[in-house]
Structure formats: structure tokens, C-alpha cells
Amino acid sequence: MATTASLKIDDKEYPLPVIIGTEGEKAVDTRALRTASGYVSFDQGYGNTGSCESQITYLDGDNGILRHRGYPIEQLAHFSDFVETAYLVIYGELPNPAQRKEFGLNLRKNAVIETQMQKILEGFPTSASPMAMLSAMVSALPAYYPHLATNNFEQDLKHFDSAAAIAMSKIRTIVAMIYRYQKGLPFVFPKQELPFCENFLHMLFSEPYQDYVPVPEVAKALNLVLLLHADHEQNCSTSTVRMVGSSASNLFTSISAGICALAGPLHGGANVAVMQMLQSIHDEGDDGSRFIAAAKSGSKSNRLMGFGHAVYRNFDPRAKIIGEACDTVLTRLGIDDPLLKIAKNLEQAALKDDYFVSRRLYPNVDFYSGIIMRAIGIPMNMFTTMFAIGRAPGYIANWREVAANPKGRIYRPRQIYMGAVKRDYVPMAQRA
Numbered sequence: 001m002a003t004t005a006s007l008k009i010d011d012k013e014y015p016l017p018v019i020i021g022t023e024g025e026k027a028v029d030t031r032a033l034r035t036a037s038g039y040v041s042f043d044q045g046y047g048n049t050g051s052c053e054s055q056i057t058y059l060d061g062d063n064g065i066l067r068h069r070g071y072p073i074e075q076l077a078h079f080s081d082f083v084e085t086a087y088l089v090i091y092g093e094l095p096n097p098a099q100r101k102e103f104g105l106n107l108r109k110n111a112v113i114e115t116q117m118q119k120i121l122e123g124f125p126t127s128a129s130p131m132a133m134l135s136a137m138v139s140a141l142p143a144y145y146p147h148l149a150t151n152n153f154e155q156d157l158k159h160f161d162s163a164a165a166i167a168m169s170k171i172r173t174i175v176a177m178i179y180r181y182q183k184g185l186p187f188v189f190p191k192q193e194l195p196f197c198e199n200f201l202h203m204l205f206s207e208p209y210q211d212y213v214p215v216p217e218v219a220k221a222l223n224l225v226l227l228l229h230a231d232h233e234q235n236c237s238t239s240t241v242r243m244v245g246s247s248a249s250n251l252f253t254s255i256s257a258g259i260c261a262l263a264g265p266l267h268g269g270a271n272v273a274v275m276q277m278l279q280s281i282h283d284e285g286d287d288g289s290r291f292i293a294a295a296k297s298g299s300k301s302n303r304l305m306g307f308g309h310a311v312y313r314n315f316d317p318r319a320k321i322i323g324e325a326c327d328t329v330l331t332r333l334g335i336d337d338p339l340l341k342i343a344k345n346l347e348q349a350a351l352k353d354d355y356f357v358s359r360r361l362y363p364n365v366d367f368y369s370g371i372i373m374r375a376i377g378i379p380m381n382m383f384t385t386m387f388a389i390g391r392a393p394g395y396i397a398n399w400r401e402v403a404a405n406p407k408g409r410i411y412r413p414r415q416i417y418m419g420a421v422k423r424d425y426v427p428m429a430q431r432a
Contacts, residue, residue: 009037019050023058040414047310051234051411052242056089056397059233064314068231069093077321082226083107083196086393089231090164090400104196106165111173111190111199114144118187121177130178130385131263137174139256141166149250153403156250160400163251168392171255172196175385176203179378197222200389205377221329221372228318228365229387231394233311237261237268241395243411245402255395259388268384271366271373274306275380278339278371288345296355306367307350308360318365323347326368326375335375343371 005016005028014036017029027050030041043049058067066073068089076085080094087095087103095103113121120140124133142149148163150156156163177187180203188206190199197219205212214222232238241258245251262268281291294302309316330337347363350356373383402408 007033007037009039012037019053021053023060034414040416042416046239046413051239052401054234054398054401055092056394056401057231057233059311061309061311062313064312064317066232066317073228073317074321077224077227080227082223082230082390085227085230086168089393090397103165106161107169107196108190108192108194108199110162110166110169111192113170113173113177117144118177121174121181124181126182126184129263130175130182130382131259131268131388133178134171134174134385134388135256135259135263138167138171138252138259141170141252142250145252149252151248151250151253153248157400157403160251160403164396164400167251167255167396171392172200172389173203175382175389176200178385179204179382195219197226201376215333217329217332218376221325222376224322224325225369225372225386226390228322228369229390231391231397235267235310236264237391238394238398242398242402245399246408246411251396251399251403254399255392258391258395262388262391263384268387270306270364271370271387272380272383274366275339275370275374275383277303277305278342281342282338286342288342288349292346292349292353296353304346304350304356304361307356307363309362309364312362312364313360315362316364319363319367322365322368322372323363326372329372330375333375337371337375339374340371343367 003018005018007014007016007028014033016033019027019029021027034040041049056069058070059065068076068085069092071088071094076088080088083104084095084100087100117137117140121133121137124136145163145166148156148159148166173190180187186208188203190203194202198214201214201219201222202212205214234242237258240261241254244257245254249257265273277291281288284290291302292304295304326340330340347367350361350363370380370383373386374380378386
């Protein structure tokens with residue numbers, strides 16, 4: 001197989017190395033192109049640019065494949081849980097019993113938010129965006145754990161295990177606190193004896209003198225939602241974590257930047273858009289049929305949300321898993337959600353209609369995740385913060401790859417300048 005490529009510009013050829021990944025992905029290495037030729041490659045939005053070499057997640061969008069550290073997402077969803085999958089994503093291997101116990105213990109003992117940090121949260125208006133509150137709280141963590149956030153890769157990597165556990169555990173606690181603060185409810189302290197998801201639900205929904213004890217189906221559903229979001233290759237927010245981390249910023253600061261990127265409606269807010277669409281269809285007394293017809297006509301107000309994906313040109317494998325789980329959870333909880341029926345109608349219509357099939361518009365994970373979270377009792381304005389809890393392991397793992405790379409450099413994309421050429425300053429008195 002070729003190990004070099006050749007780029008011809010005018011009459012001169014420039015040899016370029018070829019990089020081949022372990023799954024056969026091929027890339028042309030253009031890092032030396034500008035030095036050799038004066039040209040840079042142009043790829044707006046980096047849709048066809050490999051920004052890094054990574055060992056964390058393999059994604060084949062054409063064939064609907066997603067694997068973490070080599071393990072298919074279908075197997076992890078069936079056999080694993082969120083905490084074990086988080087360990088796998090962060091450290092590269094499935095934990096043995098001792099490692100799993102130690103990791104769980106680190107998460108439990110780092111769940112409490114200090115009193116002074118609680119005061120920061122209470123300084124926000126109750127109407128503030130939950131994602132704005134979350135990113136601000138995470139960005140404050142270096143002030144409380146300066147020994148873990150020195151902005152020196154060598155030093156920060158020495159304390160990586162502690163920083164990773166603090167980030168993953170406290171993000172969960174902060175989200176629960178935001179939920180209760182906005183509802184005017186007192187904060188609920190975590191319980192060390194509870195597993196990760198059960199502890200989160202306890203902090204969310206417990207009442208004074210009465211702890212919330214979730215039915216197994218609810219805890220299992222939350223586990224699945226978080227697991228399916230643990231990492232997803234170089235998406236917008238994960239790439240942001242790597243870019244900020246490349247400046248030698250500490251783990252907490254880098255994750256905070258990723259949360260800011262996740263807040264956008266085109267990224268972490270996608271499942272909110274799906275729920276708004278389904279609710280609108282329901283309010284109009286439609287079962288989805290009229291909406292599908294309008295979407296095919298090109299009506300922008302009837303855009304089919306939750307279908308299609310930036311990288312998948314096939315069925316999002318996570319959508320298959322969460323779609324089946326959605327049916328199971330709602331049935332076992334005895335919930336008859338009309339939005340699920342509409343979602344099923346939309347899915348079946350789109351999968352059979354050549355208009356959508358020819359455009360490869362298949363359901364993605366956002367199409368059903370909102371319905372499950374709604375069944376659990378999580379309000380729509382908190383959906384994106386749930387995404388942040390799930391994605392934390394991927395952020396942590398990607399930051400670690402950047403920090404541990406001895407040949408790493410600060411991320412610094414190029415641009416093609418399209419502005420005014422050189423011109424001379426005109427004094428104010430001479431301007432018309």
C-alpha cells in the first residue's frame with residue numbers, strides 16, 4: 001500500500017506522507033506542505049481534516065460503526081455500565097474488579113461540592129442557562145484544587161487520577177444542584193454508598209425526610225443514556241477540549257471550554273430541538289403524517305429534527321439501542337407518552353420514504369434520548385447538562401492524550417484571508 005501521495009501545483013510535484021490508521025483509515029499528511037510550497041490545505045469546518053491521532057474512539061459513519069477502545073458500542077450498551085465504560089474510555093482497558101472498585105470509590109468520595117462553591121452557584125439568577133452555570137462552576141474548580149490544575153502537563157499528569165475523578169463526579173453533583181437551585185429546593189448531599197446514577201437521581205429528586213429511591217428501570221435507563229454519550233470522536237466540544245488543552249491548560253479549564261461548545265443548539269441542544277418538534281406536532285393534532293409531507297416539500301418550519309448526522313451516512317448505532325430502550329422503559333414505567341408514538345411514526349415513515357432514504361437521513365441518538373429523559377423526570381432545559389455528564393469521560397481521555405503527547409504542539413489552524421489589501425490611513429478630516 002502506498003506510503004506517500006503526490007500533490008501537483010503548477011508544474012511541480014510535492015510528495016506527502018500517508019498515514020494509515022489501525023482500522024484502515026487513510027490520511028494525507030499535509031503538515032509540511034506550506035513550508036515546501038507556500039500553500040495550505042483549505043477545509044472549512046475541518047470536516048475532512050484529521051486534527052490528531054487518537055486511540056480512544058473509532059467511528060465509521062458510512063457503515064454505522066462506533067467503538068470505544070475497540071469495543072463495539074452495542075456490546076458496551078448490553079453488558080457494561082456507564083462507570084465501567086468511562087474507565088475504559090479514560091484508561092484504555094476494561095477494569096479488573098480491584099480497579100473498578102477503586103475508580104468507583106474515587107468518584108464517590110469526590111462528589112461533594114464545597115460550601116464556598118455552593119455560594120458561587122447561589123450568585124446566579126435562578127433563570128440563568130443551566131449550561132452557563134455548569135461551565136462557570138467547572139471553570140472555578142482550578143481555584144479550589146490548584147495542586148491538580150497547575151497548567152503544566154508534567155505536573156498535572158502526576159495527579160491525573162484525582163483530577164479525572166473530581167471532574168467526572170463533581171459535574172454530576174453540580175448538575176443536580178443547578179436543577180434544585182432553579183426550583184427553589186434545598187441542595188441534597190450525595191451518599192457514598194449509592195452507585196453513580198442512583199446517587200445522581202437521589203441528589204435530583206429526594207425530598208426533605210424522604211430519600212428518592214429510583215426503580216431499577218429508571219437507573220438503568222439513565223445509565224444507558226450516559227453510556228451512549230461517553231465519547232464520540234472529534235466532535236465540536238471534544239475538539240474544543242483538545243484545542244484548549246493544547247495550550248497546556250489544565251483538565252478543568254479545558255472541560256469547561258468543551259461545555260461551552262456543547263451548549264450550542266447544533267451540538268448538545270439537538271435533543272431539545274427534537275422534543276420541541278414532537279410537542280409541536282402533538283399540539284397540532286398531527287400523528288406525524290402532515291409533518292412528513294411538509295418536510296418533504298422543503299418547508300424550513302417543518303424540518304425533521306433528530307435525523308441525519310454530521311458524520312453518519314447510515315443508521316446511528318446509538319439510535320437503534322436507545323430506541324429499543326425507550327419502548328422498554330416507558331412500558332415498564334406504565335407511561336403512555338404520545339410523543340413516543342409520534343416519534344415512531346416519523347421514524348417508520350422516513351425509513352420507508354425514498355425522499356429520506358436517498359438522502360441518508362436516518363435517526364440519530366438525539367431522536368429518542370429526550371423521551372427517555374422526560375420519562376425519568378428531567379426537564380427539557382436540563383437535557384444538555386445531562387449530555388455534559390455523559391461526555392465527561394471523553395473530554396477527560398482526549399485531554400490526557402494531548403497532555404501526554406511528547407511531540408504535541410499548540411493547536412493553531414491557518415486561514416485564507418479574504419479581506420481588504422494594504423491601504424493607507426486617512427485622517428478624519430479628509431473622510432467624506
